[in-house]
Each structure stands twice: as structure tokens, then as C-alpha cells.
Amino acid sequence: MKNGKDWLKKSFREIAHIAKDPVLLFFILAIFTSLFVFIVYPLYKVIIVSVFSEGHFSLIILKEVISNWYFRQGLFNSILMGVLTSVFGTAIGFLFAFTLARTDIPFKKIFHLIAIIPIISPPFIGAMAIIMLFGNNGLITSSLLGLRNFKIYGFRGLLFAQVITFFPVAYITLRGVLESISPTLEDAAFDLGGSRWKVFRKVTLPLAIPGIASAVLVLFVETLADFGNPLILAGSKFPILSVQAYLQITGMYDLPKGAALALILLVPSISVYFLQKYWVARKKYVTVTGKPTTSSHKVISPAVKWILFGLCVFLTAIILLIYITILWGAFAKVWGYDNSFTLNHFQYVFSVGFKAVTDTLLIAATSTPLAGILGMIIAFLVVRKKFPGKNMMEFTSMLSFAVPGTVIGIGYILGFNSPPLILTGTFIILILNFIFRYIPVGIQSGVAILRQVDPSIEEAAIDLGADSQYTFKRITLPLMIPAFFSGLIYSFVRAMTAISAAIFLVSAKWNLMTVQIMSQVESGRLGAASAFSVLLVGIILAAIIVIRFILTLFYGGFKGTMLKI
């Protein structure tokens, strides 16, 4: 009781303080309103539609869905796929990260760059390439080995695609973790007489455990939410929940059942995400103070080093194989039958399919800067200002990290296809979706940068006579520029490669390249799909290079690890 009263008192004091600054008050209210409308409300709609039937509360739809064997199988498969992908993906990611962070193998930079490619390309590229390599007309299965009935659809193929798609995420996370463990700790353990294996087992691994746990959980959430790979590869015998929810809505026009499936998908995703964020992420060891010392590379023996090197070569070869396949497919007449060179697919993309290209670019180019600016403003408010509901603001804006795109997509069509907000089928709904789905990274890097900026730097400006607006414009904002651009790159990549939520929101008027690629794959036109994919990845690479170039030109390049996609 007393705590509640104190909280009210404190809130009242804070409100009274903010009310003195109308600009600030306006921003806080506007952000709260939009977070509520575009993040919370769609989720609320998903829940409501699943638990209301004929106007009153009833669990009948949920019951129906759960009692259906096929949907239960979908849930089971989704979780199985999530568990296996996260375990294998993290294991491979760890070995990759360990090799690059702790040994002196050659070509580190090349390994790193190749491992990054899957992160910046549409998530279903792996599935596409696998079909082109191992499918019925697959290059390897059919042409090379002459196999006729090799079954790539289902469990095996999907697991392979998911591991290749998601291990780079684990790699990026774990590389950061391993690099933050000071090698002097390992040196100290050697010095005390530990063997190589013992040092790894007793020092390196235990220090990395929280990071590993975190990577496992993140991969689980991402695999569970993934939509593109299962849609292409799962097949009807191995149902996956996110695809089932999509098919219920687009195939059966059964919104309530689709929403119920989305709700079932939401529960494990959100629980695991918050387990990761509030429990595992807090357990991270911080061992670095000051400059990282250079590793002495003594952790592993030469034999193990070259085994790990071989593993890296193998993994990067698979990734390269995938992208070469796509590239080749884009220029091959009929994949699998007639692989002679043609520009027909690109001709198709630049004529019939070009509307999707310009739409995608327009939508990405509009939503990206808006997401970037909104992210910086939220980061600034969260770190530097005091107001009631501040934690709620941070929590809500981070929520879209945890919610699978399928759920968001269904929430948006449920929430915005009737008054007061009719947005379905418009440019606006795609923009809003991208903005609110991709602000978290901008917020996170903004918060991280601001927490490092000594508040007395802003005080110094005020002390010399600047008012708070001038200080924000001339001092705070320029200091946040690197965070702004890394948020920008992330939002742009995501907006260009988005599929799971966007597939519900496209229309005849506004289409996206990713959705085009999916429909080309579904209708068996792998050449056109490949050509679209090549163009898409090309645009993303060009955009990243341009953004980085601008930043180098004006701000002397990225400081620190800004490309944390």
C-alpha cells in the first residue's frame, strides 16, 4: 500500500516536472499513443478474436484448434525445429566464433564477411537454394547423382536450411561474447598449470555460458517465428505452425482460427524471449576493463586449429554454394533442364515485376529513416528523462523483437480492417508495420551510446548558455549519429527482406519483392525468383556500402561494433 502511495507521489512529481516542457510532454504522449496503437492493439486483437465467439467470451476456437491433430503436429514440429535449430545453430556458431576470435587462422576477414551474408539477405534464400540443389530437379540430386525421388521436403531439408540461415546470428552474438573475455584470463590459467583442454573447459567455456544460453534462446525464438523457409520446404507432411496460421487465413479465410494459431505461436516465443532478456542476459560476466588485450593464441593446439579451420571452410563453402546457386539460377534458362545462359529472368523482373521493386524501395526508404529517428527519440527519453511509465515505454517498444511476424501480420489485418482505422491494403500499413517492428535495434544502440556519454557533456553546453533544444541538436544528436546509422542499416535490411508479417499486408497496389519471390517459388518459376533475389541482395549490399561511405566521409567511420545486425 505504502509503496503504491510513494509511487503515485513520485509519478506526480515527475508529471509536474514534464508539464513545464510542452514539447517534451507532446513527444511522450505521442510515442505512448503510437506504441499502444501499433504494437499493443494488434496483439490485443489477436487474443480477443481467438477467445471470443459469436460476441461472447469462449474458448471454443482455441479448444477446436488444440484438439485438431494436424495443428498439434504443427506446434510440435515448430518447437522441435526450434530446439534442434537453436542447439545445432549455436554449436556451429560457437565453433565459428571461437575459431575466428581465438586462433590465428588465415582468411578471418573473408570468413566473417561470408558468414554475415545470410543475415543481410531474405531468410528464405537458403530454402530456395536447397530446392535448386537437392529438389526433384536439383543440380546435385538429379543432375549429378541421378537420384529421382530424393525427399528434401520436410524435416531434413528444413533443419538444414534453418541451421544455415540462423547459425550466423549465433556467431555474431558469441563472437562478441568471446572477444569480451580477456585472453589474460586464459593466460593466467595456463600460467597456473592448466592444460589446453582444461583451460577451455574451466575458464573459456564457463565464461561464455551466459552468452551461449542467450544465443540458444534467441535462435529458438527466431526459428519458431520463421515463415519463409517452412513455407517453401516444410511440405504438407511436416506442418509448421506459422505456415498453418498463414494458410488458415489466406487459404480458408478463417481469421479466428488463424488468430488462435498465432496466439499459440506467441506464447512460447514471448516466454522464451523474456527468459532470455531478463534472466540470461543479466547473468553475463563482465571481464573487460579498458583496452582488450591481444590474444596469445595458445588456447588450442595446431591440430585442433586446422580442424576448426576446415570446419569454417566447409560452412562458408555451403553459404557460397547457396548464393552461387541463386546467382546461377538467375541466369539459367530453365533450372535443372536447360542451364544455358539467359537474361530473360532479369528482363521479366525489370518489366512485369518492376512494380514490386519500386514499391519495396519506396517503402523501405520511407520507413527506415522514420524508424531511425523514432528510435533515437525513444532512446533519449528513456536514458535522459524521468517520467512515469518510462519502463513501460522501453518494454513495449522492445516487444516487437519477441513477437513472431506472422502474429503481428494477423494482428494488423484484424486491427486495421475496420473503423476507426482502415489501413489494410495501403502504403501506410506497410510503413507502420516496418517502423514499429524494426525500432528496437535503433533504440538499443541509442541507449547504449547515450549511457556512455557523460551527462556533464550536455551540462557543459547548458552552462555555456545553450538551451535544451540547442543542446540536443548540437551536442546529443551528433553523438548519437553512429547509433542512428546502425539502426538505419538494420531497419533497411529488415524492411527489404521482411516476409512473415508483410505477406499479410501486401495488396495488388502495394507489393514487395520478397512476396514476389515467394509466389514465383510456389509457382515453380525458380529463375525469376532467383533474379529477384539477386537484385534484392544487390540493393541491400549497395545501400550498406553507401551508408557506410557517407558515415566514413562525415564522421570518420563507424566507431566500435556498429554493424551489429
Next chain:
Amino acid sequence: MSVKLVNISKVFKDQEDVRKRVIAVDHVNLEIKEGEMVTLLGPSGCGKTTTLRIISGFETPSSGEVWISEKMVNNIPPNKRDTSMVFQSYAIFPHLSVAQNIGFGLELKGWKTKDIKVEVKKIMEIMEFSELYNRRPDQLSGGQQQRVALARAIINKPSVLLFDEPLSNLDAKLRIQMRIEIRRIQKAFGITSIYVTHDQEEAMTVSDRIVIMNEGKIMQVATPFEIYSYPANAFVADFIGRVNFIPTKVKSISKKGCVVNFGNGQKEIHPHYGEFKTDDKVILIVRPESIKMSSCEKDKTYPIKGRIDKLVYLGPTTEYEIEVDGFNRKINAVIYNPIEEGFFHEGDWVNIDFNAAATHILPALD
């Protein structure tokens, strides 16, 4: 431009528990004359930084008035106050060049770029670091950042210059060099300055007057000489330098002051504060360097006799701890120039005396 604090108090509400209150500054009254350099000195948490932030406007006093140049400034925000602060962390804007940092205040005043350039060059010349004009902040050493921060504060020609522990991030050698530099520049520009530090030596070097604070209250305001020689109370005596507190009684009142008992003998002391009468309990404040020792024989009677318990040889000085019968605390003594003044050894018996002119008395606490 004078600064006046009238009955300033600052009460902080606890962040977690609004019922708890912390009194950071407790009814502080202080007047700083034009051109004067005054240091706020005290242990951490004594309220010195809060007082400085109240003068700059970053904190609002809970009660009391702040006056700068005959004007009450309580309701003037920091950006409108004619004060400039040198921050502990220097707070150099990392994305601006040295010249842009120094010229920031002039830019805000709407000066033309050309004029700002001239002025920045001028001040950098006076402060003797013109060669850094085109540098970026990440190319500066700690001492150089300190100069930039100082130049940035001075260029505005503020009425009052505020220093918040400006040297605490520098290494010992540079600290000594910079405090002389700060004093030189402050004198050269004649700016009224308030300087916060917890380093007594620094306070002694830079100040015209020192304000000793403890638990939000002012304990004494005086020149460095007075603070050291005639501390107003036991806290100040103990906080500044090292000291022997020797409890005793006033035997009689003489022309010069008080005659107090000292072991078997007596000493005539001139009290600087307060009135004393016969039989008052007092404390003798004797600095270790005022103690004089001479060899003596164990069995003879002297005014005060003691045995050397411990000694530390430091080169220019030797420090002794002497055990005296009837005293519950050991007496500390420092002998300067030990080669000429001679050594004693552990276990030696010594006769103890002190220079009455360099000694001070305070009323006993009980």
C-alpha cells in the same frame, strides 16, 4: 563580481524511498569577493559539489538565496547565468575540434565565425597551447583536455568561474603543474572563482581563502595560513594536515593568554579564538613538526618524557611515534632535515617540548 550565498540548504529526496531525506547542504552562508579564488574543501559527501552546482544553477536550493553581482539568481536557469564551469571529466564535446570547443560559448552568443577564430587564437596564446588549435579531442592528453576545458570556460568572460575537482583525473606530477597554471590564469584574468576539491595541498596552493565543509555545514572560512595554524575546531585541525590533540587544563590567565599544564611543566599559549578562564578544560593543538625532542635519561624528571615506539625514515624527514606515560594517545613528531637534526632510535627516551608560538588551544569537547 561577488557571489553571496544566504542561508542555502539543499535537501535531496531519496530516489527509492520518498520518505527518506538527505541534507546535502545545511544553512550555508558565504560571501566571495570580486576577483577572489575560494576553495570548498572537505571529505566526500560534505556538500561541496552540491554547493557548486547550486551556484551554477544545475541544482535548485531547497531554501536560501544565491546572489551573483548584486542580483538574486535563484530563478535563473544555468544557461542564462553568467557562470562557467570546468568539469571534473572536462566534458569536452567529442565531436567538435579543439577550436570549436573553445569557441562554443561565443557561437551561442551569435558571434561571427571570423571573430570567434580570432578570440579563440588569442586565448590559446595566452594559455600557451596554440599548437593544439586544429586537434580533435581524442588526440589530446588529460592535461591538454584540461586546458581546453579551462579556455572554453574563460573565453565567455564569465562573472564567476567554477571548478569541480578539475585535477582529480590527472596524474600526480601533472596535478602539481596544473594547479599552479590554474592559479596563474585565474590571477591574470582576475575572475572570481570557486574551486571544489578534496585535496588539501591543492586547496592550499590555489586559494585566497579556503572553506572547510563537513556534513553540509561550513566548519571554517579562512586563508590557508589561518586554516593550518589556527583551526577553528577539532574537525578542521584533524582534517588539514596531521595533528596531536593533547588534553589539558588552564592553570592561570596571563598577559599573553593562557598558561596551561603540560606534563610536569607549563606553557604560555595565545588563544586565537574564544575566551578561557582558569580551570577550563582545553585541547592543545600541536602539529608534529612543532614538537621538539632531545635525548634524556630514563630516571630523571622532565616536563614530559617519552619513549620512541616507532620511527619511519622518509629521506627529507623522519617521523616518530612517541609513547608518553599518562597519555592515552601516542604523540607524533616530524623532524625535518634529519641529517643535521639528528636521529633517535626505537626505545630511546626523549624529552618532549613544543614551540608555543606555533601552537593553538581549543575548548575541550566533552
